[in-house]
Amino acid sequence: MTIRRPTSADEQVLRRTALRVGLQTAASVAITVVGLAAVAVFVVLQNQHHDDDQLMDTAITRVDVSDPPAGTWVVVRRNGDQVATPGLPAGLPDARELNTVEGTGVGTTTDVIAAGREFRVDTQPMRGGVIQAMLDLSADHAERARLLVAFAVSGIAGLVVAAAVGVWLARRAVAPMASALALQRRFVADAGHELRTPLTLLSTRAQMIRRSVRQGAAQDTLRSDVDGLVQDAHQLTDILDDLLLAADPREMVDRELVDLPAVAEQAVDSARPLADERGVHLSCVLDAAPPSVVGARASLRRAMIALLDNAIRHAGGEVRLTVGTVGRHAVIDVADDGPGLDPALVPTLFERFATASVDGRGGPHRRYGLGLALVS
Numbered sequence: 001m002t003i004r005r006p007t008s009a010d011e012q013v014l015r016r017t018a019l020r021v022g023l024q025t026a027a028s029v030a031i032t033v034v035g036l037a038a039v040a041v042f043v044v045l046q047n048q049h050h051d052d053d054q055l056m057d058t059a060i061t062r063v064d065v066s067d068p069p070a071g072t073w074v075v076v077r078r079n080g081d082q083v084a085t086p087g088l089p090a091g092l093p094d095a096r097e098l099n100t101v102e103g104t105g106v107g108t109t110t111d112v113i114a115a116g117r118e119f120r121v122d123t124q125p126m127r128g129g130v131i132q133a134m135l136d137l138s139a140d141h142a143e144r145a146r147l148l149v150a151f152a153v154s155g156i157a158g159l160v161v162a163a164a165v166g167v168w169l170a171r172r173a174v175a176p177m178a179s180a181l182a183l184q185r186r187f188v189a190d191a192g193h194e195l196r197t198p199l200t201l202l203s204t205r206a207q208m209i210r211r212s213v214r215q216g217a218a219q220d221t222l223r224s225d226v227d228g229l230v231q232d233a234h235q236l237t238d239i240l241d242d243l244l245l246a247a248d249p250r251e252m253v254d255r256e257l258v259d260l261p262a263v264a265e266q267a268v269d270s271a272r273p274l275a276d277e278r279g280v281h282l283s284c285v286l287d288a289a290p291p292s293v294v295g296a297r298a299s300l301r302r303a304m305i306a307l308l309d310n311a312i313r314h315a316g317g318e319v320r321l322t323v324g325t326v327g328r329h330a331v332i333d334v335a336d337d338g339p340g341l342d343p344a345l346v347p348t349l350f351e352r353f354a355t356a357s358v359d360g361r362g363g364p365h366r367r368y369g370l371g372l373a374l375v376s
Contacts, residue, residue, distance in 0.1 A: 018170035025166030078129030267304035
């Protein structure tokens with residue numbers, strides 16, 4: 001025995017959709033973070049350059065070789081003499097710029113590498129000579145590095161959070177879509193199964209009529225079979241109307257007083273050709289006081305026909321439908337003399353798509369696991 005369960009193709013598609021939305025959200029956040037980081041770094045660079053220029057202007061204006069601003073060194077060349085701030089880094093001053101400004105009288109500002117560090121060098125002419133201020137840019141570089149690390153750490157954390165939140169929100173957003181897809185598949189499956197049984201009964205009756213015509217059956221017999229065929233066609237139309245009504249959320253199924261014995265006899269008459277074809281004796285037994293109930297006539301008839309169809313396919317030779325009462329409840333009992341139920345199937349008997357591979361009369365046949373679930 002094998003139990004078939006529904007696959008979760010829709011769930012997998014929606015899961016992938018949610019993941020894709022989450023990744024797109026993370027990508028959007030990443031682009032935003034990179035853009036903000038670029039703007040922030042640009043602003044910091046501008047401020048650093050402005051502060052450096054002010055600091056070097058102060059150093060040049062003061063012309064104080066012995067006590068320049070912190071992080072700066074000053075060199076003054078005048079009348080062939082050159083005085084420098086103590087502790088001048090190796091490789092400084094920039095003699096070439098000193099010579100150039102001294103010869104041209106036009107100030108310059110350049111960045112040079114000395115002793116493994118970067119320095120901003122501002123060389124300006126002065127009365128009787130030239131002055132050069134040098135600023136160590138290591139502090140600026142360290143500040144930018146800290147800023148970039150902070151952006152990287154916060155950006156990565158933000159991406160992870162954004163991806164997780166994006167996936168979570170996407171799943172919440174597509175949850176109604178999952179429900180809609182599930183409802184759509186359920187309706188298609190239900191409609192297909194609901195139409196399968198009456199169409200089978202209709203086809204069986206039509207085949208019996210064709211057989212009777214070929215055998216030259218009496219007109220009264222043919223008329224009775226044709227009337228049954230027309231009645232089955234009308235019942236099929238009622239089923240279609242009931243299904244369309246169920247699919248329309250704006251409509252409500254009309255409930256009426258239903259003559260349950262009459263509906264039971266109609267269901268038995270519809271299922272009788274299938275029973276005759278399989279050699280099964282089909283009977284309908286009514287209690288002394290058959291009840292009427294409030295419900296939907298077409299739905300009740302469909303439930304009875306589904307039960308009869310299931311019983312006929314598993315019967316040894318007899319199926320009996322009984323309509324009676326237990327207390328204040330109406331009871332429809334369908335019994336067959338087949339092999340009975342496998343106890344392992346009882347817990348899942350009324351679940352959708354939970355079926356067993358069984359051998360019915362005439363060999364194996366495909367079962368979809370919807371009949372009893374719809375009856376339930």
